[in-house]
Amino acid sequence: MRYILHIDMDAFFASIEQRDNPNLKGKPIVVGGKPDKRGVVCAASYEARVFGVKSAMSSKAAERLCRNLIFVPVNKNKYKKASNYIRDIFKRYSLNIEPLSLDEAYIEIFDEDPMYIAKSIKKDIKKELNLTCSVGIAHNKFLAKLASDMDKPNGITMINEEEVLDILSPLPIRKLWGVGPKTAKLLNSMGIYTINDIQNYDESVLVDRLGKKGRELMMFAKGIDNRKIEGESLPQSISEENTFSYDIDNLEYIHEKLDEYSEDIYNRIIKKGYKYKTITIKLKYDDFSIETRSYTLESAADKLETLKNISSYIFDNKFHIEKKIRLLGLGVSNFIYPNEPEQIKLNLDSYF
Known part of the structure; x- marks a missing residue:
């Protein structure tokens, strides 16, 4: 069992x-x-x-x-x-x-x-x-x-398996895995409010309106879920971001925060033995608009100074700051994990 x-x-x-x-x-x-x-x-x-x-x-x-x-x-x-x-x-x-x-x-x-x-x-x-x-x-x-x-x-x-349908039937559709506010609103427009409503709905109509998700919802409504235990996956990115207590127009202060975030991220990745290739900065302005800019290194790095220097370069050269900054984020991704060989792109022109 x-x-x-x-x-x-x-x-x-x-x-x-x-x-x-x-x-x-x-x-x-x-x-x-x-x-x-x-x-x-x-x-x-x-x-x-x-x-x-x-x-x-x-x-x-x-x-x-x-x-x-x-x-x-x-x-x-x-x-x-x-x-x-x-x-x-x-x-x-x-x-x-x-x-x-x-x-x-x-x-x-x-x-x-x-x-x-x-x-x-x-x-x-x-x-x-x-x-x-x-x-x-x-x-x-x-x-x-x-x-x-x-x-x-x-x-x-x-x-227990024999009580699944009785337990599910009276529950609201938001209890189904994958049903958020938007999907719930769409289902409501189709006259679906409870899991019992889905259990008794025409599956072909669900699929027509929601595609693959319609079939998944029907399976979940019947208590069927074939997903496997996936184990602990490796992180795809590590980041740090914070909303300031007031909007910032002091660029020197932003550089200080980037150094601070760099140190925090570096301490987290160095313990795991990761190397990073891509550095990304995220800015949210005082009008709530958001911009992100990235830089990808030719080879993976694991040095704090590299992270600090590239972060400063991205901020100084890839953004055109005309508004106050509400939120600052810094992240690294495109990792080389321990014992994983790095694929190096060769410039073949240099050999001829």
């Missing part, structure tokens, strides 16, 4: 901050920037969610919903460390792991009691990290993820 467990940490960033600071326990907190700094909510505690505070909303909007909201700055290194520890706990029970983010992952197990595995993982995380998680168990990824959301926080839900 094959089972998929979807493990979702409960309010991960916020729970870590409440764990580490007893004064924050039981209080509505947000991990993210402050309202007067154009902050964004990265995570909200369950006490804050009661007021409607959600991740990705502006800190100003969050504060309007909850006047006694406490804002805690983001500590990426601390959350990454906890995530790595949790990943090691998963490996005690299975090596078939597909991380989705710092706070959630799929685990695949064969011929084992899934409820015992789920309880053991929860127990280890609670004992060793003093954090809680919610676990969904099913025979595929879609249903496992759906199940983990059915009893939060700190719950376990298992969906």
Whole structure:
């Protein structure tokens, strides 16, 4: 028997901050920037969610919903460390792991009691990290993820094959994997509001309106998901970006920030042994327009000075700055990974 467990940490960033600071326990907190700094909510505690505070909303909007909201700055290194520890706990029970983010992952197990595995993982995380998680168990990824959301926080839900259709039928279509606001609006225009509506819809019409996605939605509506556990993939890019607390027209300051971002990115890639070939700068202006410019090296580099110098070159020579800058981003991509040979393009003209 094959089972998929979807493990979702409960309010991960916020729970870590409440764990580490007893004064924050039981209080509505947000991990993210402050309202007067154009902050964004990265995570909200369950006490804050009661007021409607959600991740990705502006800190100003969050504060309007909850006047006694406490804002805690983001500590990426601390959350990454906890995530790595949790990943090691998963490996005690299975090596078939597909991380989705710092706070959630799929685990695949064969011929084992899934409820015992789920309880053991929860127990280890609670004992060793003093954090809680919610676990969904099913025979595929879609249903496992759906199940983990059915009893939060700190719950376990298992969906058995014989009850799949009964569980899915009354749910709104937004519960289907891949259905966002735009797709939901289109489905609503077709008279589809629940998963049961899709189950009983003419599949040929769905395919005609939505193409391949129409067929996928029909399969998900019936609880069919053939996606495999993909394992941990190598990153395609590493970047750093921030929205400034006020619009910037001081280009010297931008250069200082590029050096700062370069050092942060360099420290992250050097630990992994990556080399980079492409450097990209992203600017968002005070009118919210966005520009990106890139430069690709002839051969891969792993030096901090190279990253700093090319970043400065891109900014000085590939942008025509006439507006104040609201956001600055720097990223590297086109990696050469450890033990991966680099393909070098030869200039054959030089040989003749």
